[in-house]
Amino acid sequence: MPETDLDLLVRAARDAGDIATRYFKNAPGVTNKPDGGGPVTEADLAVNAMLESSLQAARPDYGWLSEETEDGAARLSTNRQFVIDPIDGTRAFIEGNRDWAHSLAIVENGRVIAAAVYLPIRDLMFSAEIGGGAHVNDQPARVTASALQGATVLGTRPNFADDHWRGGAPPIKRAFRSSLAYRLCLVAQGRFDGMITLRDSWEWDIAAGALIAAEAGAIVTDANKRPLLFNNAHPQLPGVIAAGPELHAGLADRLEPPRAKP
Incomplete structure (x- = not known):
């Protein structure tokens, strides 16, 4: 076969x-x-x-x-x-x-x-x-069903500067891992509630982890709440948000437009 x-x-x-x-x-x-x-x-x-x-x-x-x-x-x-x-x-x-x-x-x-x-x-x-x-x-992987309040979100410190968010930084706890792919997989595994990066992200950093998180029940979009599309002529996307539906909505809705890079 x-x-x-x-x-x-x-x-x-x-x-x-x-x-x-x-x-x-x-x-x-x-x-x-x-x-x-x-x-x-x-x-x-x-x-x-x-x-x-x-x-x-x-x-x-x-x-x-x-x-x-x-x-x-x-x-x-x-x-x-x-x-x-x-x-x-x-x-x-x-x-x-x-x-x-x-x-x-x-x-x-x-x-x-x-x-x-x-x-x-x-x-x-x-x-x-x-x-x-x-x-x-x-073993099957599944995201958490966390709300915004008290969620633990993976990301670098600059992503949570007050000026990126309506009303200041959201009421979350921040954690960090070096690999973007691993951050997405940790969300899929349910060990963390979400991840966010507001920086332009190379496709090779996020493609595999994006599918793994989505198949575990996460909503995975760019920082403008648009679906991720790959194999672009210039292989970068404007940030990533990955989390269960309620947390994703809470994060995405509080971001200040335009999506400034940290």
Whole structure:
């Protein structure tokens, strides 16, 4: 029986973990991308090379978008695309923090249809396919049914500055994890009530986690309450809000227009 897209992503994510863990806490070489693009390690590049080779061999007609591969227009004419972050949370990886992830997604007609996010140091595999629900280590994942008051929301401190919100910052508790993909998965798992980023977000950071959160019952939109659409010519989206329906509405309705970047 042919390997499904989801099975392919899960297998590839585990293979990525095998590579990355060999570099973790082992002084990997680090360089800085041009124009303030952030650090990249030997591990990022090694994982990316493996994923690009193995995934495109398995699905040669799928387009390719990855943080560590120079982008081009070819993917725009394909029916399906891989959207890949070889290591989401590179700074955490460099610092020896466990909260980095491999984020793998497949997009069709702008929508994510299969996704895997793997944290090898924590041995957490989050997965989802459209219409099939979300899972963490093969167990069903479900978001909380929190209201705004007293919710715990993942995000960086600048997102909760008073000037972004009608009436000041909402009555929530704030938490943080380095990886955007992991933040979305933690919402899916119900460990946190929601997540928000008001900054423009690269598609590879959020594609896989967005499907996993949505299949766990979250409403997932950009910061303007619009559905997320992927495989854009410029692969960025204007922020992300992910939470159960009541909390999502509470957060989105209190944001001040226009959606300023923190």
